[in-house]
Amino acid sequence: MIQFDMRYIWLIPLLPAIGAAINGLLGIRYFSRKMAGAIACTTMTLALGVSLYAFWQLLGLPNEARAFDVVVAQWIPSIPLATRGGIGMFQAPWGFRLDPLSGMMILVVTGIGTLIHVYSTAYMHDEPRAGVARFFCYLNLFCFFMLMLVLGNNFLVMFVGWEGVGLCSYLLIGYWYEKKSAADAGKKAFITNRIGDWGFVLGVFLIYSTFGTLDFRAVQNAAAMMPVETMHFGVLSFICLFLFVGATGKSAQIPLYVWLPDAMEGPTPVSALIHAATMVTAGVYMLGRNAVLFSHAPYVMTIVAFVGVLTALMAATIGLVQYDIKRVLAYSTVSQLGYMFTAMGVGAFSAGAFHLMTHAFFKALLFLGSGSVIHAMAGEQDMRKMGGLKKHLPVTFATMMIGTLAIAGIFPLAGFFSKDEILFRAFVANKAIWVLAVITAFMTAFYMYRLMSMTFFGGYHGPAWDADPHAHAGAHDDSHGHGPWHGPHESPTPMTFPLMALAVGAIVAGFVGIPAAIGGGNSIEKFLEPSFTAQEVRLKPDTSLQADLAEHEESHVSVNVERGLMVFSLAVAIIGILLARKFYVTSPEISDRLADQWAGPHRVLSNKYYVDEAYDATVISGTFGAGRGLWTFDRRVVDGVVNGSGWFTIVSAWFSGLADRTVVDGLVNLVGRICEEGSFWFRKLQTGLVQNYAMWMLAGIFAFVSIYLFMR
Amino acid sequence: MITPTHYMLLSAALFIIGVVGVMVRRNIIIIFMSIELILNAVNINLVTFSYQLHNLVGQVFAIFVIAVAAAEAAVGLGIILAFYRNKESVNIDEMNLMRW
Numbered sequence: 079m080i081q082f083d084m085r086y087i088w089l090i091p092l093l094p095a096i097g098a099a100i101n102g103l104l105g106i107r108y109f110s111r112k113m114a115g116a117i118a119c120t121t122m123t124l125a126l127g128v129s130l131y132a133f134w135q136l137l138g139l140p141n142e143a144r145a146f147d148v149v150v151a152q153w154i155p156s157i158p159l160a161t162r163g164g165i166g167m168f169q170a171p172w173g174f175r176l177d178p179l180s181g182m183m184i185l186v187v188t189g190i191g192t193l194i195h196v197y198s199t200a201y202m203h204d205e206p207r208a209g210v211a212r213f214f215c216y217l218n219l220f221c222f223f224m225l226m227l228v229l230g231n232n233f234l235v236m237f238v239g240w241e242g243v244g245l246c247s248y249l250l251i252g253y254w255y256e257k258k259s260a261a262d263a264g265k266k267a268f269i270t271n272r273i274g275d276w277g278f279v280l281g282v283f284l285i286y287s288t289f290g291t292l293d294f295r296a297v298q299n300a301a302a303m304m305p306v307e308t309m310h311f312g313v314l315s316f317i318c319l320f321l322f323v324g325a326t327g328k329s330a331q332i333p334l335y336v337w338l339p340d341a342m343e344g345p346t347p348v349s350a351l352i353h354a355a356t357m358v359t360a361g362v363y364m365l366g367r368n369a370v371l372f373s374h375a376p377y378v379m380t381i382v383a384f385v386g387v388l389t390a391l392m393a394a395t396i397g398l399v400q401y402d403i404k405r406v407l408a409y410s411t412v413s414q415l416g417y418m419f420t421a422m423g424v425g426a427f428s429a430g431a432f433h434l435m436t437h438a439f440f441k442a443l444l445f446l447g448s449g450s451v452i453h454a455m456a457g458e459q460d461m462r463k464m465g466g467l468k469k470h471l472p473v474t475f476a477t478m479m480i481g482t483l484a485i486a487g488i489f490p491l492a493g494f495f496s497k498d499e500i501l502f503r504a505f506v507a508n509k510a511i512w513v514l515a516v517i518t519a520f521m522t523a524f525y526m527y528r529l530m531s532m533t534f535f536g537g538y539h540g541p542a543w544d545a546d547p548h549a550h551a552g553a554h555d556d557s558h559g560h561g562p563w564h565g566p567h568e569s570p571t572p573m574t575f576p577l578m579a580l581a582v583g584a585i586v587a588g589f590v591g592i593p594a595a596i597g598g599g600n601s602i603e604k605f606l607e608p609s610f611t612a613q614e615v616r617l618k619p620d621t622s623l624q625a626d627l628a629e630h631e632e633s634h635v636s637v638n639v640e641r642g643l644m645v646f647s648l649a650v651a652i653i654g655i656l657l658a659r660k661f662y663v664t665s666p667e668i669s670d671r672l673a674d675q676w677a678g679p680h681r682v683l684s685n686k687y688y689v690d691e692a693y694d695a696t697v698i699s700g701t702f703g704a705g706r707g708l709w710t711f712d713r714r715v716v717d718g719v720v721n722g723s724g725w726f727t728i729v730s731a732w733f734s735g736l737a738d739r740t741v742v743d744g745l746v747n748l749v750g751r752i753c754e755e756g757s758f759w760f761r762k763l764q765t766g767l768v769q770n771y772a773m774w775m776l777a778g779i780f781a782f783v784s785i786y787l788f789m790r
Numbered sequence: 791m792i793t794p795t796h797y798m799l800l801s802a803a804l805f806i807i808g809v810v811g812v813m814v815r816r817n818i819i820i821i822f823m824s825i826e827l828i829l830n831a832v833n834i835n836l837v838t839f840s841y842q843l844h845n846l847v848g849q850v851f852a853i854f855v856i857a858v859a860a861a862e863a864a865v866g867l868g869i870i871l872a873f874y875r876n877k878e879s880v881n882i883d884e885m886n887l888m889r890w
Contacts, residue, residue: 767886768882769812769813769821772813773813776809776813
């Protein structure tokens, strides 16, 4: 009975797809703003309902049996294709898989997606009617692809979602396509993602050629049978490396993170949904999905961990000095994604997935809050022109404060549990990574509180407004957002409601993962564990991975160390917040003085380590140079050959024409001339006088008769 | 006694008159009449030799010639009539349309 219900999980991605189709085909032309928003929100809410029901059914199953595959239809029929072990049958179904990991992901995507759809109805209120429908069409389409990505049961379905979310990201970043910076940012995001996708595709090719299948479960089971590549860099390591290249593109890690800060050109709900909560976590999800493969490639795991923690540190340092409110959050996202990869890299797959979930809540909250601030400031994003907004935006302030405390890792908010789990696992695995991660945690607390201070505390630095209270009151009504700006004001209910809902999420989401050290059950780890191990391994406990885990348990540091680490990281976060409070609230002159004192490093950070410039100078100008070189080759050599053959034809045609004119025409004219000259004499015989002819006749007859008579 | 020689002399005389007439006269009617003279000169020859050689083929041939001459006269006169309607003249020198 339960299985029967789960057969309909394909409805979850289908519903947003229907919404996108309706809005795309009819909405852009016919629907009002309200109608388009209502359709998008309805489909998302239905998808959320189906997801919740499916998840509830999943919880009803015993822990080991929580995996369900549904094949909707055959996609690619069996094709014989060469693999490493002979000819295999390549085939891919439209298959969906619900297991703990994808169950958690669909809840995040549909849950936060629904809230952001609701938020968007108010945020996009001032856009042109057709633009709103287009926006909701893209947003729904994104949710469809994202759900395909997380629900697919083989690499090809996942790849469809993977490419689709990239496309929607491009469309939504470039939503205001008349603005050059937005169009450029969209292109940058898409092209950078393509570089990552190249790695992902190579990984998928290698997986097929190694295992002869693309089904997640089959690949996991096959990989679990292979030895762990501790001593050499074998085929599994290459697969994982290629997949990780794909993840760096989608999840904005070094060296492909540059697109994410620029992606803030898109509307703020897009930044919240795609570039904070869901799409950018696709890389983390993909790593988790292939946890068995990665567990067998320890070298790549080390690479993942270091890339993750370095990205986290680098992005956090840049975030310290940015002034654009959304850019601070963008770098914060890159940094937090780095945390997730660190977790994946040290083998704490469930900790990474847990952080993914909590981060989705508080980062979506922070982005929507910043959207609310930007909305209140009539499009202003520079934090230097804000300040003192606390009294104007009480709800936004309160919810964003919760988000800030959550991301900083203050007990007992969501970020504390997930971040602490990662820090603890990093401490166990590698002390260097742990040190870098703690520094990042300190910076996270600092720059987030800096953001809050510059935006909500202190004096107001923005433009003045008409202080007429009646006009101000009018701005809250349905004429909201139109006419002259009446100063910062709290956002309407459709925007504040998602903020409050997400704030609740940011508070309670961590409670599913309270570690055992402080008396919790860490239920999320137990819940997610089956997704990260192969079926065979679970059935036969004495295989190598399980042995590793057992050994790991032995080297488990004591509970007291774990508690100590928690207190330490909490202290670090509090120090960061207090320092930011001192620098930006109580004595703001300190920060200016420090900026002057450390002008050089400050400039480097403000310019984001000159990474964009470096890419411009190397990769981009290299590509352009190569293109220009090929163009020169084209012009000189290829065009030269073509022009040469053309020139040769012209010359030979000239000679051929000469021969035609002299020889052929000469012969024809000669014949004509002969006829003309000859006829000059003969035509004189044609006198036209009958008697003349008769006389010649007579003469002839006379002559012939004479010859007859006398010559005989 | 009239011998075949006399007949042939008569025939030759008629023939020469006809030929000269065709060659020198300008009036088409006259030329036409001269052609009749030539034909009849031939007829006289045919009948003469038929009589002398006791062979009737010559006389039959003469009758054929007369019949053909009659047909020729009908066609020729038609042509002359058509020509006269066009040119208001029967002068042979004006019949030069086929000249180069």
